[in-house]
Amino acid sequence: KQEVTQIPAALSVPEGENLVLNCSFTDSAIYNLQWFRQDPGKGLTSLLLIQSSQREQTSGRLNASLDKSSGRSTLYIAASQPGDSATYLCAVRLRDSNSGYALNFGKGTSLLVTP
Amino acid sequence: DGGITQSPKYLFRKEGQNVTLSCEQNLNHDAMYWYRQDPGQGLRLIYYSQIVNDFQKGDIAEGYSVSREKKESFPLTVTSAQKNPTAFYLCASNLLDGSPLHFGNGTRLTVT
Numbered sequence A: 001k002q003e004v005t006q007i008p009a010a011l012s013v014p015e016g017e018n019l020v021l022n023c024s025f026t027d028s029a030i031y032n033l034q035w036f037r038q039d040p041g042k043g044l045t046s047l048l049l050i051q052s053s054q055r056e057q058t059s060g061r062l063n064a065s066l067d068k069s070s071g072r073s074t075l076y077i078a079a080s081q082p083g084d085s086a087t088y089l090c091a092v093r094l095r096d097s098n099s100g101y102a103l104n105f106g107k108g109t110s111l112l113v114t115p
Numbered sequence B: 001d002g003g004i005t006q007s008p009k010y011l012f013r014k015e016g017q018n019v020t021l022s023c024e025q026n027l028n029h030d031a032m033y034w035y036r037q038d039p040g041q042g043l044r045l046i047y048y049s050q051i052v053n054d055f056q057k058g059d060i061a062e063g064y065s066v067s068r069e070k071k072e073s074f075p076l077t078v079t080s081a082q083k084n085p086t087a088f089y090l091c092a093s094n095l096l097d098g099s100p101l102h103f104g105n106g107t108r109l110t111v112t
Helices: none
Strands: A004-007 A010-014 A019-025 A030-038 A044-051 A056-059 A062-067 A072-077 A086-094 A109-114 B004-007 B010-013 B019-025 B031-037 B044-051 B054-057 B064-066 B076-078 B087-094 B107-111
Touching (some): A004 A086, A010 A019, A019 A086, A019 A109, A030 A062, A030 A072, A044 A062, A044 A072, B004 B087, B010 B019, B019 B087, B019 B107, B076 B087
Parallel strands (some): A010 A109, B010 B107
Antiparallel strands (some): A019 A072, A030 A044, A062 A072, A086 A109, B031 B087, B064 B076, B087 B107
């Protein structure tokens, strides 16, 4: 079974810092990888989707990279703002998943950006 | 605007009662999913459906049931057989091509 790990579990940074969130997975035969943001008590908002054939995706101040061979993905947040405070989750879909198109999730990194 | 609507937002039930959580989407997505989220744990898949009138068990299906009578709707019933039903339940959907997964805002179920 695909195991998805996110490190660190929690992170606190001052406003303006660039930061990196890490995600690792045990099975490199993935179909795609998706990063989400979750605010307290809310559902998940999709940030970036990287297909297995891609190395990175960018959206505004966010950049996600994928290295299948090492089983790693990183989410880079540039010039962090207090509004970026949330939990960030990484999820992968296996190429031969027995769960259709469902995703396997990490436990998330809780980010706090202080003014 | 297209999206996924989960209702109610909060639900309280007594132990031993069955309860049904609603999930409706107007995104014309083929696949729908139910996940459960507990503090300190990742999301765990309960059930999923890729087509009307068909659904499959996920990793933690025991004590739950679903139906998919319409493409737009995928209700989840939490039965009295579920040992620890108190949790945050999330419904999601996407197209069958593995496109991004979209989530509703969740239902927080408390069973006492």
